[in-house]
Amino acid sequence: MNTDDAASLPVPQQQQSELIENLLAAEAHRLAAQWADAPPEVFRAALAAAKAERALRSQETVLRLRLSHDLEKERIQAEKAEGERLACAEREAAEREAAAQIEQLRHRRHVVNVTVGAVISIALLGAGVAVVGSAPWLSVILCGPSLLALAKVFVLHRSDPDDMKLLARASGSAVNAADPAPPPQQPPAP
Secondary structure, three states: OOOHHHHHOOOOHHHHHHHHHHHHHHHHHHHHHHHHOHOOOOOOOOHHHHHHHHHHHHHHHHHHHHHHHHHHHHHHHHHHHHHHHHHHHHHHHHHHHHHHHHHHHHHHHHOOOHHHHHHHHHHHHHHHHHHHHHHHHHHHHHHHHHHHHHHHHHHOOOOOOOHHHHHHHHHHHHOOOOOOOOOOOOOOOO
């Protein structure tokens, strides 16, 4: 390092503030010397121009602050609107997910009901075929309208009053067909 590099080194803080004060004092003395010889009218005109310039700068500062305030206000409103839009989108996504889960549960329940209906129907058919020889009337009850009514309940999830009437009529006719009418009684011999 040589003396030429010393000028490029940073100036300590205290020396820097003293340097600034000296520069400001020198500038103030120069301005005072410049205006000392000026007539009062020029001085008044310069003061009026300085006041006008200061008023313009003040108005400019006010306008900049208003503009900055308006921009910040718009930014906050835009952030708020974006937040509301995101919240709405999240809510809609949650509703779609819930609807999809509900639909999956409905489908699963429908599949289970169809499976249970098929198992019960096959069991009733098997039982009806098994008892055909010994109790034909029971076979009619197991394979007739009761089978159809149970399948309708499990698959379609409904039961009509006409189904029960049809079941009662079929059961009654099956029981009547199974019991032979008793032979007519003969009058007692004289």
